[in-house]
Amino acid sequence: MKTFIAGHNGMVGSAIARHINKPFIFAEKSELDLENQNQVVSFFEKHRPDTVILCAAKVGGIHANNQYRADFIYTNLQIQNNIIHSSYKYGVKKLLFLGSSCIYPKFSKQPIKEEYLLSSELEQTNEPYAIAKIAGLKMCESYHRQYGCNFVSVMPTNLYGPKDKFDANNSHVLPALIRKFHEGKINKSPFVQVWGTGEAKREFMYVDDMAKACIHILENVSAKDIYSQGISQINVGIGEDISIKELACKIADTVGYTGEIRFDTSKPDGTPRKLLDITRLNNLGFKSETDLSTGLKITYEWFLKNII
Numbered sequence: 647m648k649t650f651i652a653g654h655n656g657m658v659g660s661a662i663a664r665h666i667n668k669p670f671i672f673a674e675k676s677e678l679d680l681e682n683q684n685q686v687v688s689f690f691e692k693h694r695p696d697t698v699i700l701c702a703a704k705v706g707g708i709h710a711n712n713q714y715r716a717d718f719i720y721t722n723l724q725i726q727n728n729i730i731h732s733s734y735k736y737g738v739k740k741l742l743f744l745g746s747s748c749i750y751p752k753f754s755k756q757p758i759k760e761e762y763l764l765s766s767e768l769e770q771t772n773e774p775y776a777i778a779k780i781a782g783l784k785m786c787e788s789y790h791r792q793y794g795c796n797f798v799s800v801m802p803t804n805l806y807g808p809k810d811k812f813d814a815n816n817s818h819v820l821p822a823l824i825r826k827f828h829e830g831k832i833n834k835s836p837f838v839q840v841w842g843t844g845e846a847k848r849e850f851m852y853v854d855d856m857a858k859a860c861i862h863i864l865e866n867v868s869a870k871d872i873y874s875q876g877i878s879q880i881n882v883g884i885g886e887d888i889s890i891k892e893l894a895c896k897i898a899d900t901v902g903y904t905g906e907i908r909f910d911t912s913k914p915d916g917t918p919r920k921l922l923d924i925t926r927l928n929n930l931g932f933k934s935e936t937d938l939s940t941g942l943k944i945t946y947e948w949f950l951k952n953i954i
Contacts, residue, residue, distance in 0.1 A: 661807065
């Protein structure tokens with residue numbers, strides 16, 4: 647059995663590669679452009695993978711999603727379309743597609759059940775990215791319903807850990823704050839500014855726990871199991887959330903920054919809250935192992951060794 651990990655160098659893909667207990671194949675960007683249909687088709691024709699884990703995606707925080715809207719929808723649609731269709735064309739036995747919790751409505755009831763997908767409008771700042779991810783999971787569902795493909799989608803909550811992107815402006819909130827507070831400590835800044843009011847709440851899952859959840863689902867869940875329930879995806883998270891203000895304080899403590907934390911209320915909060923209902927994941931026998939304080943410590947140590 648050959649498993650193809652698309653996006654093996656990214657945060658999620660590399661975590662899955664660390665934990666998967668079977669041989670896998672991959673291709674560097676210089677060898678395979680996932681946006682190029684001809685290259686993807688040639689790759690599948692040559693290697694004929696039995697299993698595909700689709701982690702590859704263009705990702706970013708509120709600023710990046712809002713600023714580069716066309717890039718986010720185009721790139722993600724291209725990658726998804728090429729890999730999912732080639733998986734069908736070349737007889738892949740099982741595919742796991744990774745989406746994002748931003749697919750759910752902006753003002754969704756909490757915690758967010760899988761059934762709430764497409765029940766009301768999306769958050770505007772990341773709408774193009776969300777639409778691309780919704781298209782991906784609906785594509786997996788459609789290929790199952792029309793062709794019987796065993797294509798499964800999971801929707802992870804906010805992820806963090808080694809190999810995250812730590813850009814202060816374009817990254818997700820947690821790695822961006824790690825960089826901001828680290829630079830604040832090094833530069834002895836009297837304050838560090840955080841986007842928004844600090845009141846928005848987010849759920850954070852350590853990436854190695856996400857990788858283990860993906861492998862567990864891949865080994866124990868079929869497409870029929872999901873779609874027969876009238877849903878298109880399985881939520882993956884920890885079942886707890888934290889305010890951005892609380893997160894900022896935790897990160898400042900982890901980094902050792904002792905200055906003031908200021909909130910820039912002229913900047914958007916994004917979705918007010920995104921806590922996933924993980925009942926189905928727990929019923930499959932999976933539970934996250936890494937608490938936020940431990941995960942932050944590991945992530946900051948990796949940042950110091952590899953980014954600074």
